[in-house]
Amino acid sequence: MSNTHITFEKLNLIEPLLKAVAVEGYTKPTPIQEKAIPIVLSGKDLMGCAQTGTGKTAAFAIPILQLLSTHKSHDVGQRKIRTLIVTPTRELAIQIGESFASYGRFTGLKQTVIFGGVSQSSQVKALKAGVDILVATPGRLLDLIGQGFVHLKNIEIFVLDEADRMLDMGFIIDVKKIIKVIPVKRQTLFFSATMPQSIIALANSILTNPSKVEVTPQATTAETIKQELYYVDAGDKKRLLIHLLKDSNITTALVFTRT
Ligand code: AMP
Numbered sequence: 283m284s285n286t287h288i289t290f291e292k293l294n295l296i297e298p299l300l301k302a303v304a305v306e307g308y309t310k311p312t313p314i315q316e317k318a319i320p321i322v323l324s325g326k327d328l329m330g331c332a333q334t335g336t337g338k339t340a341a342f343a344i345p346i347l348q349l350l351s352t353h354k355s356h357d358v359g360q361r362k363i364r365t366l367i368v369t370p371t372r373e374l375a376i377q378i379g380e381s382f383a384s385y386g387r388f389t390g391l392k393q394t395v396i397f398g399g400v401s402q403s404s405q406v407k408a409l410k411a412g413v414d415i416l417v418a419t420p421g422r423l424l425d426l427i428g429q430g431f432v433h434l435k436n437i438e439i440f441v442l443d444e445a446d447r448m449l450d451m452g453f454i455i456d457v458k459k460i461i462k463v464i465p466v467k468r469q470t471l472f473f474s475a476t477m478p479q480s481i482i483a484l485a486n487s488i489l490t491n492p493s494k495v496e497v498t499p500q501a502t503t504a505e506t507i508k509q510e511l512y513y514v515d516a517g518d519k520k521r522l523l524i525h526l527l528k529d530s531n532i533t534t535a536l537v538f539t540r541t
Contacts, residue, residue: 293319296348298388303344306384312337317495319345325469327492329485333475334374334444336497339381342367342441342471347386349439349469350414361392361412362436368418368460369443370451372397378443379417391415396432398422406431420448420456427463437464442488445474446481454484461488 289310290303311319314332321328322345332338346365355364369375379395386393393415394408402422409416409431416423416432426432442448448457472485472492485492514522527535 288316294323295319295344296351298351299344299348299385301388302385303340305387308340312341312497314338314495314497315341315344317497318342321493321495322346322469322471323348325349327469327489328471329489329492329494330471330473331475331477331494331496332473338473339378340385342443342473343378343381343385346415346439346441347382347389347391350391351389353438355414355436357436361414363413363416363432363434364436365415365439365441366418366434366437366460366464367416367441367443368420368423368448368457370419370447370453372399372419374444375417375419382415382417386415393417396422396426398425402426402431420453420460424456424459434460434464437468439469439471440464440488441471441473443473445472445484446476446478449480449484457484 290300290308293311293316295303314330314336318328318330318338318341322342328342330338330341332341350364355362367375367378369378375395375397379393382391382393391414392412394405394413395417396402396405396409397419398421402425405422406426409426423432427434442457448454470489470492472489474481474485512522523537526532
């Protein structure tokens with residue numbers, strides 16, 4: 283593998299980030315990190331084709347933390363939001379927020395997470411206290427912008443995460459509204475697991491001369507697992523499942539469903 287000898291030190295990370303990565307127990311960057319970190323540090327736009335599980339969160343969080351730490355804001359007074367990460371689900375938002383907290387623990391930068399489905403009061407309180415980095419789902423973000431609790435005119439870096447899921451979930455109009463209220467002059471990082479035409483069109487509309495990075499997922503199916511596929515009418519699914527589970531060779535089973 284190409285990244286056998288690459289270390290985080292070789293990526294020119296600053297000490298507070300190297301220390302945090304060591305605390306996490308990471309010994310070397312994953313392929314997406316090795317490719318994306320130098321691009322983000324150089325200030326370029328990025329179009330990343332990568333799934334969850336590849337280490338893509340650290341691939342953008344670590345260099346963003348470095349850029350924010352080394353290019354200090356000239357503003358005096360309260361912290362202004364300098365980086366916005368938009369992601370489709372609350373689970374992803376929480377995970378990304380935790381990643382920024384972990385990797386940024388020695389930088390002194392502050393982040394918060396906002397998402398819908400819960401009371402906004404603690405989120406508003408965190409925003410009022412001032413943050414450098416905001417992780418958000420689209421609906422709650424627009425809601426709090428509308429109420430005047432979020433100001434995005436100081437955004438330097440914008441990340442659109444899981445863009446394909448965002449479109450699948452019907453967030454395209456929300457995303458376009460968000461793009462309209464952030465500065466045109468900014469660095470944009472765009473991540474999607476798949477790159478159909480609709481995603482490429484969206485990427486082209488928000489990125490400027492991006493570098494492209496693609497990684498194939500490291501996860502492959504275990505060879506010890508035999509896989510079978512049954513084509514069945516939706517109405518028969520439950521009966522087929524019960525029939526299969528009656529097989530006495532099956533002592534334990536894990537059933538995945540869509541929701
Ligand atoms: P992600 O693709 O961002 O969801 O990350 C998947 C998992 O990989 C997370 O649990 C991270 O903590 C972990 N991870 C990220 N970067 C590294 C690394 N360089 N070495 C080991 N684990 C990592």
